[in-house]
Amino acid sequence: MSYNQRQHEGVSIIELSGEIDLSQSPIARQQILGVIESGQDLLVDMAAVSYIDSSGVASLVEGYQAARKNQRQFALVAVSNSAMSVLSLARLDQVFPIYASVDAYFQQDD
Amino acid sequence: MSYNQRQHEGVSIIELSGEIDLSQSPIARQQILGVIESGQDLLVDMAAVSYIDSSGVASLVEGYQAARKNQRQFALVAVSNSAMSVLSLARLDQVFPIYASVDAYFQQDD
Amino acid sequence: MHKLLELRIPSHPDRLCLVRVLVRRSAQLAGCHDQLSEQLVLAVNEACMNIMQHAYQGDESGEIVLEIFNNGDSIHFHLRDFARPVDLERIKPRALGDVKPGGLGTHFIREIMDECRIGHLEGGDGNYLEMRRKISGENAS
Amino acid sequence: MHKLLELRIPSHPDRLCLVRVLVRRSAQLAGCHDQLSEQLVLAVNEACMNIMQHAYQGDESGEIVLEIFNNGDSIHFHLRDFARPVDLERIKPRALGDVKPGGLGTHFIREIMDECRIGHLEGGDGNYLEMRRKISGENAS
Numbered sequence: 001m002s003y004n005q006r007q008h009e010g011v012s013i014i015e016l017s018g019e020i021d022l023s024q025s026p027i028a029r030q031q032i033l034g035v036i037e038s039g040q041d042l043l044v045d046m047a048a049v050s051y052i053d054s055s056g057v058a059s060l061v062e063g064y065q066a067a068r069k070n071q072r073q074f075a076l077v078a079v080s081n082s083a084m085s086v087l088s089l090a091r092l093d094q095v096f097p098i099y100a101s102v103d104a105y106f107q108q109d110d
Numbered sequence: 111m112s113y114n115q116r117q118h119e120g121v122s123i124i125e126l127s128g129e130i131d132l133s134q135s136p137i138a139r140q141q142i143l144g145v146i147e148s149g150q151d152l153l154v155d156m157a158a159v160s161y162i163d164s165s166g167v168a169s170l171v172e173g174y175q176a177a178r179k180n181q182r183q184f185a186l187v188a189v190s191n192s193a194m195s196v197l198s199l200a201r202l203d204q205v206f207p208i209y210a211s212v213d214a215y216f217q218q219d220d
Numbered sequence: 221m222h223k224l225l226e227l228r229i230p231s232h233p234d235r236l237c238l239v240r241v242l243v244r245r246s247a248q249l250a251g252c253h254d255q256l257s258e259q260l261v262l263a264v265n266e267a268c269m270n271i272m273q274h275a276y277q278g279d280e281s282g283e284i285v286l287e288i289f290n291n292g293d294s295i296h297f298h299l300r301d302f303a304r305p306v307d308l309e310r311i312k313p314r315a316l317g318d319v320k321p322g323g324l325g326t327h328f329i330r331e332i333m334d335e336c337r338i339g340h341l342e343g344g345d346g347n348y349l350e351m352r353r354k355i356s357g358e359n360a361s
Numbered sequence: 362m363h364k365l366l367e368l369r370i371p372s373h374p375d376r377l378c379l380v381r382v383l384v385r386r387s388a389q390l391a392g393c394h395d396q397l398s399e400q401l402v403l404a405v406n407e408a409c410m411n412i413m414q415h416a417y418q419g420d421e422s423g424e425i426v427l428e429i430f431n432n433g434d435s436i437h438f439h440l441r442d443f444a445r446p447v448d449l450e451r452i453k454p455r456a457l458g459d460v461k462p463g464g465l466g467t468h469f470i471r472e473i474m475d476e477c478r479i480g481h482l483e484g485g486d487g488n489y490l491e492m493r494r495k496i497s498g499e500n501a502s
């Protein structure tokens with residue numbers, strides 16, 4: 001796994017890529033919670049995620065819950081097919097806000 | 111491995127693709143020798159070869175030798191990087207006629 | 221029943237990537253379509269994670285054994301650990317309505333596999349998990 | 362020296378693809394650059410082929426054991442078979458000037474590995490081949 005973080009119109013965007021498994025999910029978790037706890041809205045771009053396991057999904061769930069507690073926005077964007085099929089299996093595709101792209105997220109806000 | 115065979119200006123072209131290993135090289139060998147023994151010139155297109163081991167290389171050497179014996183042309187075209195590094199290691203890049211593409215083969219003939 | 225392979229790895233999260241490439245390639249070799257292969261990768265990965273986290277409880281010196289069999293009709297994954305016998309009653313998914321981190325691994329395994337058997341190894345420390353899935357060669361819609 | 366894994370496969374050409382994906386991923390995990398990883402895949406594949414063809418002489422019921430170790434500085438591949446002890450003197454490449462099919466596997470292994478040791482297993486049938494290669498993380502030109 002590798003990640004990249006950037007700002008866009010006041011929102012933090014974390015791009016995750018590669019395999020988010022038990023050996024990597026603590027890093028993903030730390031990045032995600034770091035953004036939320038600093039009081040920012042967060043988009044997690046999952047276009048380049050080739051694999052995610054339940055520990056990676058758990059990091060997303062933690063981010064989602066922390067965002068609700070802190071009244072921040074949390075959404076997934078551009079979720080790869082591979083990641084989407086794991087989220088569906090977990091029935092979390094109905095829980096997380098998911099957008100086709102970063103642009104799609106900002107358009108719905110207008 | 112999979113293969114595809116076609117004719118172009120009186121020459122037979124076999125396109126090999128995928129992994130040519132010990133489990134697949136007997137099939138490659140059979141195709142190659144089949145063409146030569148039927149009296150045709152042969153180009154082996156190796157653009158889509160992702161892996162070749164010494165048994166695959168041995169099939170090419172057999173084709174090359176059979177072609178010399180039968181006074182037919184035998185050449186490799188569009189050899190993938192992966193296959194080329196194996197041929198170099200075997201010092202066969204200096205032995206086989208190798209062309210960048212099918213077109214390059216026919217141009218040199220002009 | 222053909223044995224495809226036996227893999228032994230230390231109980232270390234770093235090694236999960238090795239399990240995944242091997243399960244993916246074995247599933248393809250057994251004739252599974254890509255979508256099914258990816259699901260099998262997920263399920264076996266989760267089962268290994270559970271052994272690392274719950275059976276060995278993070279002890280990275282433990283050993284995990286994975287055997288893969290193919291009987292033409294279905295593909296079988298047999299896992300063994302040599303940790304203390306675990307409480308079989310506790311191995312179950314969380315209610316999915318409940319959105320909280322964790323509790324998904326066993327759910328994934330049950331959804332993906334056709335049959336799972338779990339138990340203690342005979343005569344000594346250790347546990348087994350045997351999973352079976354029908355092979356299907358065509359991608360579902 | 363860290364043990365990355367142990368793989369056991371039947372001596373069947375079908376299983377070579379499993380060896381390859383596992384060696385490739387292990388080499389990457391150990392920090393080898395892509396070009397080196399591909400060379401290691403080739404060398405270990407050839408060594409397994411030789412066991413299948415020359416030690417087991419096509420008997421597909423034999424077992425091949427591959428262990429991979431990483432000591433940070435180099436990656437080690439230990440192979441074992443349980444065939445009759447082989448004639449160690451005969452294990453050598455053909456002269457490369459000689460263009461003929463065959464005789465390349467041992468040449469590939471020697472070119473790619475920094476060190477190889479081959480011998481008979483103690484106390485009974487079988488042979489071993491231990492290969493070592495320095496890990497290098499940057500692609501050569």
Ligand SMILES: Nc1ncnc2c1ncn2[C@@H]1O[C@H](COP(=O)(O)OP(=O)(O)O)[C@@H](O)[C@H]1O
Nearest residue numbers: 270271274275306310311312322323324325326
């Ligand atoms: N191999 C195992 N050994 C012991 N306990 C296990 C094992 N697998 C699962 N469990 C138990 O089942 C529970 C649910 O597992 P799972 O659904 O994978 O979620 P998680 O691992 O995130 O808790 C675990 O919390 C654990 O108590």
Ligand SMILES: Nc1ncnc2c1ncn2[C@@H]1O[C@H](COP(=O)(O)OP(=O)(O)O)[C@@H](O)[C@H]1O
Nearest residue numbers: 411412415416447451452453463464465466467
């Ligand atoms: N594992 C082995 N056991 C027994 N003999 C072997 C083994 N590996 C190689 N040999 C011997 O060394 C020779 C050269 O091997 P190699 O260079 O791989 O070419 P090839 O396998 O095509 O003959 C073989 O023909 C065989 O006699």
